Amino acid sequence: MVTETKTRTFVDEICSIPGGEGIKICIQCGTCTASCPNADKMDHTPSELIAMARAGMKKEVLSSNAMWYCLSCYICTVRCPRGIQQTSLMHALESLSIQEGLVHTKTVTPTMYRLFNHYCHLGVLPELWFMTRFYLSTNPLRAWRMIPTAWGLLKHGRLSIRSRKLTPSGSNQLKAILKKAESLGGLQ
Amino acid sequence: MKYYTYFPGCSCSSEGGARAYDWSTRAISKVLDFELKELHDWNCCGSTPSGSVDELGAFCLAARDLALAEKAGLDMVTPCSACYVIFNRTNAYLKQYPKLKEKVDESLAAGDLKYNGTVRVRHTLDIIVNDIGYETIKEKVTKPLEGLKIAPYYGCQMVRPGFGFDHPETPQSLEKLIASIGGEATRFPLKTHCCGGSLIISEEDIALDLTHKLLESAASNGADCIVTVCPLCQTNLDAYQSRVNRKFKTDYRLPVFFFTQLMGLAFGLPEKELGIKKGIVSAKKVLAKYA
Ligand code: SF4
Ligand code: SF4
Numbered sequence: 001m002v003t004e005t006k007t008r009t010f011v012d013e014i015c016s017i018p019g020g021e022g023i024k025i026c027i028q029c030g031t032c033t034a035s036c037p038n039a040d041k042m043d044h045t046p047s048e049l050i051a052m053a054r055a056g057m058k059k060e061v062l063s064s065n066a067m068w069y070c071l072s073c074y075i076c077t078v079r080c081p082r083g084i085q086q087t088s089l090m091h092a093l094e095s096l097s098i099q100e101g102l103v104h105t106k107t108v109t110p111t112m113y114r115l116f117n118h119y120c121h122l123g124v125l126p127e128l129w130f131m132t133r134f135y136l137s138t139n140p141l142r143a144w145r146m147i148p149t150a151w152g153l154l155k156h157g158r159l160s161i162r163s164r165k166l167t168p169s170g171s172n173q174l175k176a177i178l179k180k181a182e183s184l185g186g187l188q
Numbered sequence: 189m190k191y192y193t194y195f196p197g198c199s200c201s202s203e204g205g206a207r208a209y210d211w212s213t214r215a216i217s218k219v220l221d222f223e224l225k226e227l228h229d230w231n232c233c234g235s236t237p238s239g240s241v242d243e244l245g246a247f248c249l250a251a252r253d254l255a256l257a258e259k260a261g262l263d264m265v266t267p268c269s270a271c272y273v274i275f276n277r278t279n280a281y282l283k284q285y286p287k288l289k290e291k292v293d294e295s296l297a298a299g300d301l302k303y304n305g306t307v308r309v310r311h312t313l314d315i316i317v318n319d320i321g322y323e324t325i326k327e328k329v330t331k332p333l334e335g336l337k338i339a340p341y342y343g344c345q346m347v348r349p350g351f352g353f354d355h356p357e358t359p360q361s362l363e364k365l366i367a368s369i370g371g372e373a374t375r376f377p378l379k380t381h382c383c384g385g386s387l388i389i390s391e392e393d394i395a396l397d398l399t400h401k402l403l404e405s406a407a408s409n410g411a412d413c414i415v416t417v418c419p420l421c422q423t424n425l426d427a428y429q430s431r432v433n434r435k436f437k438t439d440y441r442l443p444v445f446f447f448t449q450l451m452g453l454a455f456g457l458p459e460k461e462l463g464i465k466k467g468i469v470s471a472k473k474v475l476a477k478y479a
Contacts, residue, residue: 017243018285037382041394069394072236073382074273074348078356087349094240112390117234117241124198124232138390152468153427158205164198170229173299174252180298181248184291 010058013096019088022080026050032076032086042066046076046086049093062102067093068109099186108138122171124164190319192310193257194224195275197268198232199419206419208463209267212448213312215461219328220320224265227257233274236386247288248295250278255296255303267312267448269345269418275309276351311346313417313447314353317361322368330456332370333478338450339376339411339442340366341402343383343421356380362415365447369454378405383424392431399424400432403440412474413443415450422446427468443471453478 014020026047033045044052044064052061067090076086094113097103103110132143153159166174199206200213217224234249254275257264266272282289282305296303316325340362342354350356357380363373383402384395402425406414416422426444433440444467452462453475464471 018281018288037398038394067240069387069391071344071382071385071387071398072273073344073385074356075344075382077349085349091236091240091243095243098241107391109387109390112386113240117245124201142392149427149431152430153205156466156468158207158427158466158468164201164203166231167229170231173301174231174249177248177252177295177299177301178245181244181291181295184244184294186242186244 010056010061011054014053014089014092017088017092017095019085020092022082022084022086023050023053023089025082026054026084027082029081031079031081032084035075035079037073037075038069038071041069046070046090050089059102061093062097062100063104064093065104065107066090067097068104068107070094095186111138124166190222190315191262192222192224192315193260193262193264193307194226195230195233195253195257195264195266195271195309196226197266197271197419199423200267204419205423206267206446208466209419209422209446209448212446212452212462213267215457216316216448216451216455219455219457220316220324222315222320225260225262227253227260227264230256233271235270235274239274244288244291244295246274247278247281247292250274251282251292251296251303252299252301254278254305254307254309255301257307258303263308263310263315265310265312265315267417267419267446269311269343270420272309272311272351273345273349275307277349279305279307279309280351309351311353311417313346313361313365316447316451317365318353322364325365325451326368329369329454331454331478333366333450333454334370336371336474336478337374337410337412338366338371339406339409339414340373340379341376341383341406341414341416341421341425342380343416343418344380344385346417347380362417362447365451366415369451371450371454374406374409374411376406376409376411378402383421385420385424388424388428393435395424396428396432396435399428400436400438403429403432403438403442406442407440411442413445413471415445415447417447429469441469443467443469443474445471 030047033039033047039045070090074087200210234246239246348356354361366373384398388395449462
């Protein structure tokens, strides 16, 4: 009985995120998994994640590395015979896992996404500063190894020290919108 | 003259890494008689990562741009496949999920904005091949790219999940475009496979494997160069090509162009205006015949 309530809760939680509702109609055919370019890197394949979610394995699903290896290539989505938006489901699992503090510890993709999102909220993504901050915060040695690539880009005028800025009124407008969105407490 | 609202996105903005894509697009627009009016005071669309961190915030980022664009009443064109998916997905989801729309509307209202869902968002390649058309393009060619073997790379997000423009797995528009500027499209079985996307930053080894497969497929099918439709694909294939070579002990030297650059060359526009030298892998040898 207890398990049943739990199952419903996690499935409901996923279903309340746009694109997540499809998990109810999955027939476990495995087409998504067979099509996914990164399935072999994932601790649980895309179709396995659905089966686990339906079995109420919330903690295991949200601490999986699978969604963080998703490339958003949408191959699974266009091939699913049930029209399930598997890519959106992966995104939904990512944001749920951040919310629940269950993020897989061995991948740095969540850190990269968070930093990316931080800049997006300011209105612009400054490529140079984003990359530098990310490498320095996760793996300074890699920052070092990235120097030749970054130098190549700089030399070809493809990395700017300066970054684009919104006008003060545009920037305030964006802030007001995002502040309101935050106060509405997400999608659920 | 055709008019569009233009959303360059961060990479194709004047401070972005793919500004050559922006330059060459503007250069060919003069030849093909269309005008791109940059959306005033646009913000980053949020791309894929934002939606994975804070979904409502991500929809609001995209919705602000759409609301601003709606005022002009024109189709909004973007050269970036990621921006293209984000905006189309936002449009679709706002129609499909009333609860989401309510929250996005309420947030937009805090910034005195309103979005009615009427902006049609299109990829630059879509307007070029469908609104301008192959015949018009052909008429403008002064220096056909005869003998240039080009691997047509579509990547993922321009064709998938699919917003009505070309086939999700076996598209043809680039091949036809290449033919209309006198070049030769090579066979390229991996043309809609993933380049690794933004995982090139966080999981470089995984992404390099995918980039390597693409380079291998292009080279083994006899390509002199690769043509792309997305700033991120271009960066992964071009700026990371030397890292692929180091990792896999290969020696690929395939210049990676934006399709707008190749069109500009065929129209006889100067290389400088098209940002040809912005490529990390030099195009000098491959283009010697055409410059
Ligand atoms: S392809 Fe669709 S129906 Fe088949 S296992 Fe994957 S999600 Fe389920
Ligand atoms: S979108 Fe993600 S889960 Fe789907 S096939 Fe691509 S990498 Fe795999």
